[in-house]
Amino acid sequence: MNPFFGSIFWLLVTLGVLVTFHEFGHYWVARRCGVKVLRFSVGFGRAIWKRIGKDGTEYQIAAIPLGGYVKMLDAREGDVDPALLDQEFTGKSVWKRIAIVAAGPGFNLIFTIVAFWVMFMLGKPDIAPVVTAAPQTMAAEAGIRNGDRILTVDGKQVETYSDTMEAIANGMLGRTPLPLSLRDPDGTQRTITLPLNQLPAGQDLGQYADKLGLEPASPPAVVDKVNAGLPAAAAGMQSGDRIVSLNGTPVADWIAFTKLLHQVAAKSPQLAIVVERAGQQIPLTVTARYESQQGQPQNWIIGIEGASRETVMQHFGPVRAFSESLKSTWARAATTFNMIGNLVTGQASTKNLSGVVGIAQVANVYASQGLTRFLEFLGLVSLSLAILNLLPIPVLDGGHLLYYLIELVKGSPVSERVMMAGQYVGLALLLTMMGLAFYNDIHRIILPS
Incomplete structure (x- = not known):
């Protein structure tokens, strides 16, 4: 498939699957909590398909596939039929409202665990962490030689090249010295330190990776x-x-x-x-x-x-695969929180943000590598959506949860005036982040590093 059309297709598949699952979380828990759902929409804007279900909910697919929503019976949006007051959202206890709002990110987290679980049961192919260093790069100057096998990064064992580079990427975000333990082709073990503190501030991970110069080792000329x-x-x-x-x-x-x-x-x-x-x-x-x-x-x-390069196949039975799924989900979540923390403190550049264009390009690459790699990609994006939605920014699920936590503490709901002000601030923050991410995507295409 043409890369352009492939990127669009797999972006739509990715967003369609993950947004539907996220909104289904809100919908399912809302119904269990006795709230009437008026509309379940995948996408925004004008509906291109819709129907009314037996439960009275309007199900639709809208023209702009960059999100979705669940519209519930809510007294803040108009008068409610007295006969339906017991199914109105704001009339439910604060704990039920918290459960309904948290269900979207929660279902994204469940999706990640299931996607990784299936991936490990099918078998995740990768290459071994046997590396080389490009000449006159940081890795070469630190002492990495062709054929070195990386055993640990910052004291943590690594088994694949992907896991190795993810751990090193975390170190590059913080720009702190990073110890590696290596084994030479002759079996001798040694420890080196990558001086990541020498990386210049304000660049993205791609630029840092170029300066580091670490690559998979080439097979011998046999x-x-x-x-x-x-x-x-x-x-x-x-x-x-x-x-x-x-x-x-x-x-x-x-x-x-x-x-x-x-x-x-x-x-x-x-x-x-x-x-x-x-x-x-x-x-x-x-x-x-x-x-x-x-x-x-x-x-x-x-x-x-x-x-061929030495390969690693992470292929487990159901029990071990589930355990590995939980471990991988935890590790990827820690990576994401590390990124967010470094962005907030200014240690990482906002150039690392990526938007729908970047997601589309990566989706096409992962899809071309087979089902297990695409499941990994879906799991990663789903986890990112879960974490992003839990950020305490009004208009996101995390902003609503913040309001409900304040309500629990003060014993009464946050005033409508405060909520409206928060919505404007949250919308401004969200649009700024989206605009910056889109700018980064376009900049990478026009001026690749």
Whole structure:
């Protein structure tokens, strides 16, 4: 699917699923608390589809798919039929109102746990935390060498590259020195410290990652497969051969070999390749071809495939998967709160905020990687929605919960004047955040770091 249309499609799928689940939380608990629900809407604005259910609720899908709402019978919005007063929202106890408002974020949290649970039962593929450092970067200067396996980050064990980078991203947000324990390819363990305090203030995580320069390690330059009928096979290359040099230039790893191959073949397709086989170095002459394979753009090829990076499959039974889901949900929540805390204190830049454009792009990437990766993405966004909605900002669920907590303390509801003022302040804050996030999204597209 075209990346643009794919991003739009998967954004609509993401918002449709998560918003529906969030609003269903409000709806379900409201009905259990005896409140009449007038409308259940996925999206805002003009309805493009609607029907009246047997329960009298109007269900609709609206034209603007960037949210949704549940409209309940509420005396603050007009006169209520005396026969329906017992089903009116504000007439319910404060605890029931708290339960109804908290149900939306609560259902998003439940969705996250279930999504991660299914993901771990299906099997979450990842690569091992075996890394290298780009030359003249912070990671290289800190002592990271090609093939180092990261064992712990800040004392916490990591098993996958994704978990490793998430833990390091948390350190980059706070810009504090971060200890790593490593194991060399020869088995020797050592500890280094990434001097993240040297990162400049006011940049986003992408810019910090570029300065850090940490990357997955490239596989060794060992031939895994030789395709019959192509130049390498004709020259006598065999599976298991280690490529030593290309046109006299030493080859360090597979990525270095492929880059060098494209460079030198563009000048002359006749290549002098030295391979090591059974302890002996064997010179081969290979004539590269410029062609397309498997629908890919044309490029220089000789017909060999290298070994893949070491992979990790986190695949568990139902009980272990549920435990891992809870652990992952807790860890991701801590990461999100850490981000919010650093944004509030000014330690992290507001450039890290992302909006619907960014979500759409990431949704398309995760969807293209398979069901388990898309479930992970849905879980992450659902968790973010839960936390965002619980922030004590009027117009969000957290703002309403704040009003109800004040009501519990003072023994009477917050005045309508205070609530209205809070709504204006909350709306201004929300629009500012959305505008800033949208600006960041567009800026990343126009001027990528």
